[in-house]
Amino acid sequence: DVKVTQSSRYLVKRTGEKVFLECVQDMDHENMFWYRQDPGLGLRLIYFSYDVKMKEKGDIPEGYSVSREKKERFSLILESASTNQTSMYLCASRLSGTGGFGGNTIYFGEGSWLTVV
Amino acid sequence: AQKITQTQPGMFVQEKEAVTLDCTYDTSDPSYGLFWYKQPSSGEMIFLIYQGSYDQQNATEGRYSLNFQKARKSANLVISASQLGDSAMYFCAMREVRGMRFGAGTRLTVKP
Numbered sequence: 377d378v379k380v381t382q383s384s385r386y387l388v389k390r391t392g393e394k395v396f397l398e399c400v401q402d403m404d405h406e407n408m409f410w411y412r413q414d415p416g417l418g419l420r421l422i423y424f425s426y427d428v429k430m431k432e433k434g435d436i437p438e439g440y441s442v443s444r445e446k447k448e449r450f451s452l453i454l455e456s457a458s459t460n461q462t463s464m465y466l467c468a469s470r471l472s473g474t475g476g477f478g479g480n481t482i483y484f485g486e487g488s489w490l491t492v493v
Numbered sequence: 494a495q496k497i498t499q500t501q502p503g504m505f506v507q508e509k510e511a512v513t514l515d516c517t518y519d520t521s522d523p524s525y526g527l528f529w530y531k532q533p534s535s536g537e538m539i540f541l542i543y544q545g546s547y548d549q550q551n552a553t554e555g556r557y558s559l560n561f562q563k564a565r566k567s568a569n570l571v572i573s574a575s576q577l578g579d580s581a582m583y584f585c586a587m588r589e590v591r592g593m594r595f596g597a598g599t600r601l602t603v604k605p
Contacts, residue, residue: 409592416502418584418595434591464536468592481528481543482593487536 379403382467382485389492395454397488399467406472408450409482412436413464422465425450426472457492464489495520497585499596506575507604513560514570514599516585522546526588527568529559532598533581541583544568575603 383398401408406427411419421434423442431442439461443451450469454461467485496519506512518527529541544552544559552559560569572579580603585596 407592411592411595416597418497418499418597419586419593420595421592424591432591466536466538468538470592481540483540484530484538487538489536 380467380469380483380485382465382488384488385486386489387491389454389457389490391458391492393454393457393492395457395490395492397452397454397465397467397490399450399452399485400448401450401467401469401483402448403469403471403483404447405469405483406447407470408444409468409470410434410440410442410450410452411466411468413466413487419466422452454490457490459492462490462492495522495525495587495589495594497587497594497596499585499599501599502597503600503602505602505604506572508577509574511571511573512575512601514572514583514585514601516568516570516596518566518568518585518587520566520587527559527561528586528588528593529557529568529570530584530586531579531581532584538584542570572601577603577605579603 380401409424410422425431425444441453465488468482470482498517525546527544531539542554542557556573558571582598584598586593
């Protein structure tokens with residue numbers, strides 16, 4: 377089974393702190409993603425990475441950065457946390473591919489609940 | 494740009510009855526994939542069912558089936574014989590190059 381592991385399930389941070397959310401996948405997937413989930417808005421893409429050291433902005437990248445130094449690890453960084461970044465963060469991974477079930481399916485971690493006070 | 498619309502913020506269903514969760518989509522791509530995920534209160538996203546745009550038959554997975562109407566651009570999830578454990582958020586999604594485009598979700602509550 378594919379395993380996507382997020383290092384922290386629950387975090388409470390202070391405004392202005394630098395926050396790292398870590399994600400590791402064990403299936404050699406090329407693509408990795410960070411989503412943010414808020415009530416009524418569904419999941420919104422923050423950043424994604426096609427492969428090692430390759431990253432692209434998603435729909436809501438402001439206030440975030442990412443790092444992918446190794447294929448299995450994708451980190452989300454909040455440079456200076458703010459209260460409006462209180463949310464649930466979901467990491468995901470996927471085989472690269474252009475179609476079919478195998479090339480489409482995304483596998484998610486369990487989520488990280490971040491509260492910024 | 495692709496778009497996924499779920500118009501039901503919340504739904505209630507009696508245990509053992511069937512329920513349909515609505516999803517409409519918009520895309521200009523001739524080839525696409527549609528997914529449904531379940532998210533219990535614990536937070537993990539559980540894959541339920543997949544439908545490819547060229548699949549001839551509607552997808553089924555156990556008690557889950559997908560009512561795919563291509564001309565109407567709808568991909569409704571049908572859950573038969575609802576169970577208390579089906580209470581959760583349900584998300585419809587479409588594959589994109591940049592991962593997956595999600596709807597806002599529907600919270601399903603199953604009543605005993």
